Amino acid sequence: MLQKKWRMTNQRRVILEELRNSKEHLSADELYMRVKKKLPNVSISTIYRNLEELAEQGLIRKLGPQSIQKRFDANIQPHFHIRCVKCGRIDDVPFSMVSEVSQAIRKTTAMVEKITGYDVLGYHLEFLGICPECRKKEEKKERERNGR
Amino acid sequence: MLQKKWRMTNQRRVILEELRNSKEHLSADELYMRVKKKLPNVSISTIYRNLEELAEQGLIRKLGPQSIQKRFDANIQPHFHIRCVKCGRIDDVPFSMVSEVSQAIRKTTAMVEKITGYDVLGYHLEFLGICPECRKKEEKKERERNGR
DNA sequence: TTATTAATGATAACTATTTGCATTATAGTA
DNA sequence: TACTATAATGCAAATAGTTATCATTAATAA
Numbered sequence: 001m002l003q004k005k006w007r008m009t010n011q012r013r014v015i016l017e018e019l020r021n022s023k024e025h026l027s028a029d030e031l032y033m034r035v036k037k038k039l040p041n042v043s044i045s046t047i048y049r050n051l052e053e054l055a056e057q058g059l060i061r062k063l064g065p066q067s068i069q070k071r072f073d074a075n076i077q078p079h080f081h082i083r084c085v086k087c088g089r090i091d092d093v094p095f096s097m098v099s100e101v102s103q104a105i106r107k108t109t110a111m112v113e114k115i116t117g118y119d120v121l122g123y124h125l126e127f128l129g130i131c132p133e134c135r136k137k138e139e140k141k142e143r144e145r146n147g148r
Numbered sequence: 149m150l151q152k153k154w155r156m157t158n159q160r161r162v163i164l165e166e167l168r169n170s171k172e173h174l175s176a177d178e179l180y181m182r183v184k185k186k187l188p189n190v191s192i193s194t195i196y197r198n199l200e201e202l203a204e205q206g207l208i209r210k211l212g213p214q215s216i217q218k219r220f221d222a223n224i225q226p227h228f229h230i231r232c233v234k235c236g237r238i239d240d241v242p243f244s245m246v247s248e249v250s251q252a253i254r255k256t257t258a259m260v261e262k263i264t265g266y267d268v269l270g271y272h273l274e275f276l277g278i279c280p281e282c283r284k285k286e287e288k289k290e291r292e293r294n295g296r
Numbered sequence: 297t298t299a300t301t302a303a304t305g306a307t308a309a310c311t312a313t314t315t316g317c318a319t320t321a322t323a324g325t326a
Numbered sequence: 327t328a329c330t331a332t333a334a335t336g337c338a339a340a341t342a343g344t345t346a347t348c349a350t351t352a353a354t355a356a
Contacts, residue, residue: 007353025238043305082264090173104252116230118277125273129266155322191336
């Protein structure tokens with residue numbers, strides 16, 4: 001398991017600094033604007049590369065969905081979802097499963113409004129995991145690696 | 149408040165049918181493939197337009213984030229987020245606010261694994277709402293509309 | 297100080313989605 | 327039933343956000 005050497009470049013340092021100094025959660029292009037003020041020659045691809053790299057190292061968190069594709073659901077009854085982090089597949093988590101959770105969330109809403117100043121319209125709860133198919137694939141790969 | 153007339157076209161009907169017949173949550177291009185089998189001349193832009201339209205009418209649900217841009221967070225402590233549906237801005241909901249919720253979620257995890265067959269790795273809870281700035285803008289627009 | 301190679305900047309490519317526009321088809325009316 | 331207004335379509339081009347390529351630069355270990 002040899003590990004890639006890690007270099008703390010000027011760009012990387014400034015990117016991390018700017019992200020840490022900001023109260024908001026910046027998008028790649030917002031961050032690009034800020035870093036540019038310190039390092040006018042920085043490239044947008046350096047921003048993207050470093051965000052990936054820093055997230056992989058656990059120094060920052062990537063928010064939102066891993067897959068950019070939107071998905072659509074004809075079931076408009078309240079229910080939650082579970083998404084496979086490997087393949088992007090989304091399945092249902094029946095509402096009965098999570099009625100306790102949704103009750104807890106509802107109880108918290110007023111407090112969230114007071115603290116954040118937002119009008120809360122709803123929420124989005126999604127479990128993340130590895131779907132049965134992808135787990136099988138993983139296990140197969142594992143066996144092949146060990147087999148020879 | 150005059151309302152746009154709504155026409156049930158062949159394409160629209162098949163799109164809705166295919167979405168309702170599928171157990172999974174389809175992405176636009178997956179749906180495109182299926183609709184194409186019934187209507188070979190259908191265009192991908194018809195799929196997109198109808199998904200938007202049907203979601204607006206409340207006949208289907210759009211899953212995942214409204215904005216496709218990823219955002220990044222240098223705070224790697226556990227906490228939840230609240231996102232503005234108008235402008236895409238993301239703020240923190242402090243962990244203390246939602247410790248009750250996260251406890252309820254943790255208690256449910258084992259059950260979710262059993263039902264869905266997934267290995268659950270984590271979850272993502274995001275409140276949706278309108279941020280103070282956007283609310284102010286909305287109110288201003290409202291006043292202007294009524295004012296004259 | 298030098299050698300290795302990780303990281304960079306510039307640019308092209310790519311993916312998912314949206315838009316413009318001329319044409320077609322639906323629903324309401326004569 | 328035919329006519330009309332306009333919603334919706336198909337196609338192509340445009341766009342947004344992100345990723346890949348590649349020659350060049352610079353950080354680290356010897």
